[in-house]
Amino acid sequence: MTSSNNKAASIYEGTNINAWGSFENIEETKLFHPIQIGSWSLRNRIAMAPMTRCFANNETGVVGADVVEYYRKRAADGIGLIITEGIVISPRAKGNPGVPGIYTQAQVDSWKPVTEAVHKEGGTIIAQIWHVGRMSHHEIIGGQMPQAPSAIAA
Structure with missing residues (x-):
């Protein structure tokens, strides 16, 4: 996610977080x-x-x-x-x-x-x-x- 034209991507750049939350804790979401x-x-x-x-x-x-x-x-x-x-x-x-x-x-x-x-x-x-x-x-x-x-x- 390095595109400077993509605002959504730049929000999470340099982190381990996406729109779902932490990648480490995705199993803890209600989805599962x-x-x-x-x-x-x-x-x-x-x-x-x-x-x-x-x-x-x-x-x-x-x-x-x-x-x-x-x-x-x-x-x-x-x-x-x-x-x-x-x-x-x-x-x-x-x-x-x-x-x-x-x-x-x-x-x-x-x-x-x-x-x-x-x-x-x-x-x-x-x-x-x-x-x-x-x-x-x-x-x-x-x-x-x-x-x-x-x-x-x-």
């Missing part, structure tokens, strides 16, 4: 302490935001061992709360190839090993349910027309 949110007991306040992975079987929307391992690794790395990628709630909710679903029993069952793996690593996981509405395309949803809450174009 457990927190209770409703019925959830999180091991820390670090959350992983949802990111579309497109790792599911494109035809069935079922997730496999690669998805189990993907989320397990994040929990093993210490993430307190993992929010899954968008999980579509109906066949017409799909906006990308390879997105997972949660509208068939096979899809629900495929998420159970993911949840179990995250819990085994001490993490908490919640599903982001998803419907892309008008942003879908008939080629992605088997020739059907996209479904949206209104006829107004996006």
Whole structure:
């Protein structure tokens, strides 16, 4: 942090302090302490935001061992709360190839090993349910027309 044009950098120049406080004491911040949110007991306040992975079987929307391992690794790395990628709630909710679903029993069952793996690593996981509405395309949803809450174009 030596740029004279960067006022934020110059404030901390020559010190071991950044905007978080002392580098030596960063583990003492509330970020790394457990927190209770409703019925959830999180091991820390670090959350992983949802990111579309497109790792599911494109035809069935079922997730496999690669998805189990993907989320397990994040929990093993210490993430307190993992929010899954968008999980579509109906066949017409799909906006990308390879997105997972949660509208068939096979899809629900495929998420159970993911949840179990995250819990085994001490993490908490919640599903982001998803419907892309008008942003879908008939080629992605088997020739059907996209479904949206209104006829107004996006």
